[in-house]
Amino acid sequence: MSATRIDCDICIVGGGPAGLSAALAAAKAGATVHLLDLFERPGGQYFMQPAAGAHGPARRQIAAGGRLIAAARAAGVTVHENAEVFGAYADPVIYARVGESALTLRPKAVVIATGAHDRVAPFPGWTLPGVMTPGAGQRLAKLHGTLPGRRVVLAGCGPFLMVVAGQLRAAGCDVLRVVEATPSPRALLAGIARHPARWGEALRLLTPVAPLAGRFRFGAVVTAAAGDDHVRSVTIARLGADGLPDERARETIADVDALLVGHGFRPSIEVPRLLGCAIDFDQDAGGHHLRIDRATGATSVPGIFAAGEVTGVAGARPALAAGTIAGLAAARHAGFAAGKGDERALARALDFALMLRRAYRVPYRALGRLPRPETVLCRCEEIDAATVAAAHADGARDAAGIKLWTRAGMGPCQGRGCGFGLGLQLAETAGLDPAAFGANPSRFPARPVPLSVVADALAAGEDGA
Amino acid sequence: MSDITIDGETVAATAGDNLGALLHRLGDARLRATLSGAPRGLFCGMGTCFDCVVLVDGKPARACLTAIRPGMVVERQGGQP
Structure with missing residues (x-):
């Protein structure tokens, strides 16, 4: 049997901005903290850490993530890389797979920081090779030094499209079009103008995409991708006054070898749903997300806390502030004297996130x-x-x-x-209501896992094991 | 450089590099065929969608989450059940 059992104060699920800041805060309060992350190196999508270190257009972000990871490790956090959580019960117990081995944690409290994944709506041709999510294209370019394609179309809705457009252009892609469903950038620019504290960040976001200004098509969606065994062309259409694609206002983009399409992100709620955590629905926050008390990050299940995108998509800044709040609350739950975190900083960060949410209009x-x-x-x-x-x-x-x-x-x-x-x-x-349509029920195991790993993990978690 | 085997052919690769990215470059974005024979490539790139599943040393693995190891044997699915 190949299983490791860890009894600890706090288990953090997910090593992005929320999970890392929660881990750091809880460890500083004196708790024994173990953090599980799916990837080779922690950081999540926002703070992803290329093997080569902080280079390229995202070097500031990479370096900031690197400092947070280093601070968490220095505070005593144990990071488990390549650890995929496939099961959880509210005892609490957390089951993960690391390669062919099982890892079972029995913590006093859990912080769920599983983040979100790209949200894509189906259209004719969306299964063709070369059609992928903006997140996939970003990972290829930023982490793996591989271009998603040479002649790329980006499409969907939200500020992330601009981020990826700038990064792909810097990496050497010819970004043919950025197809943004929102009718115009006016609401975004007006919203940024009201938040002077974020002007520097906005400038760093907008500068790399400025040379692509003529390639943007606002108020349009991709209606189809075509090709034999690979995407070769992309058809886009303007959205009419009724919010539907206007077939008379179509454009076909030829000689495309990659189409990156996404309409924001969906919170990754499978693991907390196994724990029985209550969820709410807000399509503009990514759909189903965990219901929490913003003052503590507490979910509906005692001892289970949450922070970041899994509680509603809002970006990295709110995730960092909420992570600290949830990490401290988890430490208090585990019996440590810990503060409460800066609720006002979270409120300010959420205010900006709500502005962004309103500035973009997903054409559902x-x-x-x-x-x-x-x-x-x-x-x-x-x-x-x-x-x-x-x-x-x-x-x-x-x-x-x-x-x-x-x-x-x-x-x-x-x-x-x-x-x-x-x-x-x-x-x-x-005419079904998406909220009533509901989320796919979570089932144990939440990921495909060899039965031997499931058996080893369960055995290791039993009392007296 | 480390040699790995992809569908029976020896391919030069760098240990530690991402298998999904290598297959994306080698296959003009095509990674496998589905049961119905439809071609698929990398889609989510972060372990969520399972479109990039290949056999690594005989076991199913998501290429996008797999680091290349010397001597690794990779088989791509051709659509057989």
Whole structure:
């Protein structure tokens, strides 16, 4: 048997800005802290750490992440890399896989900082090689020194598109178009103008994309990608006054070899849902997210705290402030005398995040109209829109029903990829409320894991083990 | 450089580099075919979607989360169940 069992004060799930700041705060309060992170090096998407260190256009961000990681380690935090959490119970106990080995933690308190993943709505051609998320393109360029393509179209909604556009241009991609669904950048610029403390940051964001200004198309969406075994062309359409694509205002972009498309992010809620944590729904915060008490990060389950994108997508600054608050609250729960963190700093950071949220308008209605009957909605199980529509006609009314009826959401990704699109499609074609449509239920194990690892992890977690 | 094997062919690679990125470069973005025969490539790039699953030394693994090890044997799925 290959299993490690760790009894500790606090287990942090996720090593991005929220998880790292929670770990640092709890360790400084005297708690024994173990942090589990899926990747080779902690940092999450925002503070991702290339092997080569802080170079390139994102060097300031990389260096800031590196300092936070170093501070957490210096405070005594144990970081477990390549650790994928696949199970959790509210005792609490956390089960993870590290390669072929099991890792079981029995902490007094848990901080969930699992972050979010790119949110993509299906459209004809979205399964073609070369079509990927902006996050994937960013990781390829920033972490792996690999261009997603030479001639790239970026599309979707939100400030992240600009970040990636600037980074890909600096990496040597020809960014042909940036297709932003929001009608104009006016609300964004007016919002930034009201936050002088963020002007420096805004300048660093806008400067690298300024040379691409003529490549932006506002108020438009990608309606289709085409190619034989690889994306070769992309069709975009302007959004009409009714919020739907205007077929008369179409443009086809030829000789494309990568299309990066995403409409913000979805909170990664599978692990806390296994713990029984309550969720709320706000489409503009990424959809289903954990319900927390902002003053402490407490979820609905005693001893389980949360911070960052999993509590509603708002960016790295609120995640850092909320992480400190949740880490301190977790330390108090574990019996340590700890402060409460800076709620006003969190409020200020959230204020800016809410401005950004309002400045961008995700075209949910248009996205729900993009699939054709033969368009695959569930990538894992290859379930098309016609099959989902038939299941609805037969009486399936929510994520769980559609999954049982059609297998959509039953594959290895467990609905993380298709949940957004399924909800939009049924909202637009059948009038279902995306909140009532619900999230795919979490099931143990939340990730595909060898049964030997599951058995070893469970055995290690038993009392007296 | 370290040699690895991809679908029976020896390929020069750098230990520690990301397997998904290598396959993306080598295959013109194509990583595998699905059960229906449709081609797929990297999609999420961060372990969420499983579109980049390959067999590494006989076991399924997400290429985007896999660091290259010398002598690694990689098989891409061609659409067989």
